[in-house]
Amino acid sequence: MTFKRILLALFFSFPNNILFPSIVSSRIEELKRKNLDFRLTLERMKTLEEENRRLRRALGIKERRPDLIYARVLGFYPSGFRKVAFIDLGKRDGIIKGTLAIDSQGYLLGKISQSFNEYSELILLDDPYFSLPVLIENKTAGLLKGTLWGSLKILYVEGDKNISIGDKVWLKYADLPIVVGRVQRVRETKNDFFLDIEVKPKSNVYSVREVFLLK
Amino acid sequence: MRTTLIKLSIALFLFFLVDFLKPFGFYFCSEFLFLGILFVSLNLAFLYSFGFAFVFGLFKDLFPPQSLLFYTFSFVLINMFLRLTLKYFHGRSIIKNLVVGLAIIFYALLNSIEVGQILPSLIFSFFMQSLLVFFIMERFLLKWVTD
Numbered sequence: 001m002t003f004k005r006i007l008l009a010l011f012f013s014f015p016n017n018i019l020f021p022s023i024v025s026s027r028i029e030e031l032k033r034k035n036l037d038f039r040l041t042l043e044r045m046k047t048l049e050e051e052n053r054r055l056r057r058a059l060g061i062k063e064r065r066p067d068l069i070y071a072r073v074l075g076f077y078p079s080g081f082r083k084v085a086f087i088d089l090g091k092r093d094g095i096i097k098g099t100l101a102i103d104s105q106g107y108l109l110g111k112i113s114q115s116f117n118e119y120s121e122l123i124l125l126d127d128p129y130f131s132l133p134v135l136i137e138n139k140t141a142g143l144l145k146g147t148l149w150g151s152l153k154i155l156y157v158e159g160d161k162n163i164s165i166g167d168k169v170w171l172k173y174a175d176l177p178i179v180v181g182r183v184q185r186v187r188e189t190k191n192d193f194f195l196d197i198e199v200k201p202k203s204n205v206y207s208v209r210e211v212f213l214l215k
Numbered sequence: 216m217r218t219t220l221i222k223l224s225i226a227l228f229l230f231f232l233v234d235f236l237k238p239f240g241f242y243f244c245s246e247f248l249f250l251g252i253l254f255v256s257l258n259l260a261f262l263y264s265f266g267f268a269f270v271f272g273l274f275k276d277l278f279p280p281q282s283l284l285f286y287t288f289s290f291v292l293i294n295m296f297l298r299l300t301l302k303y304f305h306g307r308s309i310i311k312n313l314v315v316g317l318a319i320i321f322y323a324l325l326n327s328i329e330v331g332q333i334l335p336s337l338i339f340s341f342f343m344q345s346l347l348v349f350f351i352m353e354r355f356l357l358k359w360v361t362d
Binding site for chain 1: 231234235236237240241242243244245246248275278279323326327329330331332334336337341
């Protein structure tokens with residue numbers, strides 16, 4: 001037994017300590033712990049998903065999962081004061097007005113404002129004509145508006161809703177939560193009943209070349 | 216003259232394509248076609264420059280279709296403003312530069328009113344980028360057209 005320990009120390013622990021100093025090994029341990037934690041969370045999620053599916057079946061609720069359709073950006077509205085893109089899918093591909101578009105990370109990019117046979121007009125989050133009802137955490141709902149200058153605004157949120165910086169702004173589309181961004185600034189306005197809320201979008205609306213449509 | 220007009224038509228059409236394709240994404244907020252119209256208004260006789268402003272304004276309005284002929288109106292207005300100003304204050308490059316600056320601010324304000332949001336930061340950014348690109352573009356375009 002002692003001989004085995006010596007051998008282990010000689011051939012495993014000793015080279016291991018030389019090759020991986022204590023900081024590195026403690027980081028590896030930490031990552032292993034995190035990895036295990038994620039695995040357990042994933043297992044729990046799987047169980048919850050299964051349970052959710054069973055309960056839905058029992059209650060007769062149909063599961064709605066939107067199809068993701070890939071679309072390429074053909075071009076943009078030729079103005080510096082509008083943020084509208086044209087995509088290569090249209091009515092014949094089943095794209096209709098109001099279809100939401102997300103980026104490859106799953107963050108909201110915009111919505112279809114007009115659909116033609118061969119192509120569609122995608123109004124981006126930051127366009128001044130963009131508007132969409134959204135949720136702020138689970139506190140309240142408001143109307144998201146584009147500002148043309150990177151950040152977005154949420155209108156019609158009353159002052160007593162306890163909105164704070166960092167709150168998640170999202171919306172629910174066919175049982176799928178879609179993140180828009182986070183609250184960047186909250187201001188109470190003197191002469192207005194509603195808060196002045198600024199949101200930093202998660203998606204990069206400055207450079208859009210491909211989108212995923214939620215059908 | 217005919218060659219000049221053909222060359223300018225090609226240049227303006229290419230500017231429109233660049234505006235449509237936006238190779239720099241939305242980081243670049245200026246408009247090449249608008250700068251081309253400024254160039255044409257400064258360097259061509261009134262009749263020709265008016266024609267260019269009208270035709271390309273209409274072209275921009277029709278693609279995508281607009282209910283208001285906003286760009287036709289703005290381009291023609293800017294063309295007339297430039298021609299009239301230069302008619303009375305000609306000969307000095309400082310006047311020309313000042314008029315170009317004023318035309319850019321005027322166009323940015325018109326667009327801001329059209330979208331219903333006046334953002335000083337965006338107007339400033341549009342002004343700076345447009346001015347810089349215009350003077351670079353003018354140099355090369357003038358050389359190409361007069362060659």
